[in-house]
Amino acid sequence: MSLLDSLVLGASVLILGTLSALIPSWTRAALWIQAAGVGACGAVAAVVFVAGGSVGSRFVNGVSPALGLDRLSAFFVLTVALTAVPALIFASRYLDGTPRRNAIAALSGAFVAALLLVLVARDVTTFLIGWELMTLLPAASMLVLRPDRPVRHAAFVYLTVTHLGGAGVWISLLVLSSHGALGNPAAGAALGGPIQALVTISAIVGFGTKAGLMPMHSWLPRAHPVAPAHISALMSGVMIKVALYGLIRVLFEWAPRSALWAALALILIGALSAIGGVLYALFQHELKRLLAFHSIENVGIITLGLGASLMFEASGQPTWASIAFAAALLHTLNHAAFKSLLFLGAGAIEKLAHGHEIDHLGGLLQTMPVTSVAFAIGSMAIAGLPPLNGFASEWLTLQALLHLAIDRAQAGWVGPLAASALAATAAMAVLCFVKVVGLALLGRPRHPNLEAAREAPYEMRAAQLFLAALCVGLGLAPGLLVPYLASIRTGAPAAAPRIVLVAPGTGGLPTLAIAVILGLLIVILVRARGARVAAPAPAWTCGQVVEPSLNWTSSAFTKPLRLGWELVLRPERDVTISTAHGVVQSARYRGQVPHLFDTVFYLPLIRQGARLGARARRLQSGSLRSYALYLVGLILALLAVVRLGWLG
């Protein structure tokens, strides 16, 4: 049985699982079958990823369906599998007691199948079918879960924005395909400058919208929080990465005249998304919405790596081009691991502790220890702290950006500035996740609901622990993957994998040694300090009593930042104090940080669109005579065009 057959077999099991979810009371079993199917696909992809080469069809420019797998696709299929297997197993218990859980389970399987279809598609039609399904199915799952008004609005915004932006995907792919440039770099290089520019810009807009890059991200923080947790994990962990997969195919393989301006655009958009994403994440009060903003940040970091790679390519420095490319892909996998872990954790917390407002959580380390530890590991990873996986890929990305200047790439001065933006992003992520971990897991419970919180069932814990182990494992030995990832770019056979991260002109990152040294030191220090403890007493806090009503909130913790960056953030604050006879009767406080992209960028756009729409409606007068006039006008115009020979 060939590898492609095994892949098709795995996908068939996945589809079988999807169909069996429709049988009532089979939901759990169906999700397990789906997980087994995706797992099989992932195993095949792992083989192809390590062995290299290509399985099945190559890219074709016709319209007949073709499927295949090469190292790049295999890497993304592997990412899908590593995320989807725990997500589906998590869902098998997460959906307990959810209304219409059969439909959600079936949609989950179909969603994963659509993701895989995009990745193995080798012709433009199959790709676009998979692409549209991948967009539509999560929207369906949102509406099935909670068909109320806010969710309908979120789904509407999601579909509108991704479809308006997604037109770019159609344009770039259809133009490439019509010039026979899919999988044919020579034809891609032969395209004229204007056509290449059209393809590049529409690819950045189209795939960038789906990836949630700023300023095309408007849908992302709305759509992710309302989906079921495991679908959110898949959307954030994999779906936005599949968009980057398309961007990589077009920019790096099919339109291969590496233009400096495209690289600069990617670095600019990447830095904007990284900083903007984390900055707005800081001021979110809802856990899943906060995580959604962090997805924008991380996609920005990946885009920074891709931009650096393209810039090295444009300056003819293939070694660092491949390292920067590997950094971007490594961060793709790392982000898939920790972000899906965090979304699953948020789902578990929401289900079992009945809260998604961060300010109303607290003390979960006591009541949900396993979920909490996994969540804390994911938080440290996303904050880019050594020795976890987030640090490894951010280190490699930072090095790539610094080496833009050190190795004097064209326009390399942009490198250190982007690196500095990335460092600020990492520091803000630390601030954000100190807040999240502190408010959710530590301290005393901040809400009466939390008294009843209990640990998640076995399957949900196992899914989270698997992803947490993945975060640790990828942090200890990221170097095992890097040579394979770099070889995708160079096309040469992969160098021998090493545990440590090495790159020319750096001190190297011996990840395993760092973890061992840190671990050893911590254990020695904890032992050295002994066990002698004074009698327990309440926290001192300068003589005050720590009262629950005086607990610090998320807004309080971010206040220094809100004030320090007031010029950029434009926070709103509204304090109403009502007094009677000189005595304060009540005080009301309301504050928020408005999303400036919405108010400054999108609202005028929407208003203008509505105005144009109102104007266009005048054409639809309802009068038969005016329609007849339009028809006559159309025919006359067509005749004129034919007469002038514009149709060739």
Add this chain to the structure above:
Amino acid sequence: MNLTAVAVEVGQIALGVGVAPLLPGVVQWLKAKLQGRRGPSPLQPYRELRRLWGKSRFLPQPSTVVYQWAPSVVVAALASALMVLSVPGLPTASPIGHDAVLLVGLLALARFAIALTAWDTGSGFALMGAARDLMVAISVEALLILCLALAALPAGSTDLRAMEEAAAGGAIWLSPEHWCGLVAFALVAVAETGRQPIDNPDTHLELTMIHEGPLLEYAGRDLAYLQWAASARHWVILVLGAELFLPHAGPPVARLVELVGWMFVALAGLAVTETMVVKMRLLRIPVFLGTGAGIATIGIVSWFTVGRP
């Protein structure tokens, strides 16, 4: 990995661990002299560490394992950062490499651990300090990366050993970006060591604390750990600054002597600044450090525009 390199590495770790507490002691001593006070001896931090080591730890009531383990994590991160440093003119062999960017990660790890303890006890003053510390860290990390980039440009590498070698000699002082790096790094040093005008290490007013805030609840050996970590932060930043941005040349022994001399000058600089400048408003810190970022950016642009011999 040869034996000399291992011996030098062990020596530099031992020196760093042993001498670090002297640095804040010297600043306090110099400051007292400048202000016409008698002041404590430079060895005062050692006495405090000994005193604290003899006392019991204290666990406030709502606290978890995070509170108990954080001091050890902070010290482990700082000790690892100490290992990453290079020794001027001599070969070193750190088990965790000598990459400059790793330092930034290790400092962030320490910051994360100590900030979490503030949430663990739920103490408002600790949280206030932690929130401010993390806010300042955003600008500091961005600026630190720019400084490291400026030092890495002439070296062609982010390996601290190569960066130190490239900063040696007199020729480098002819290029403007090195001066920009020096000025920008001075701001980083003030912020990272928690000195005025960013933070006031002598304050006893909880409302104004930044770095000291999250330490309020700690006692005994835990506090000893955290105080050593604060002085190790002085060591890491000042050694880094002296190696990358201050003049040094000659054989290894001369460079070591120069390093000691420059460390003393840097400490004196901190003491003079603390005497002359008052603590600035918290909200002005991003602007202050942003100025540094502007200077560093000028340096980077000049590297790409000014012709090189």
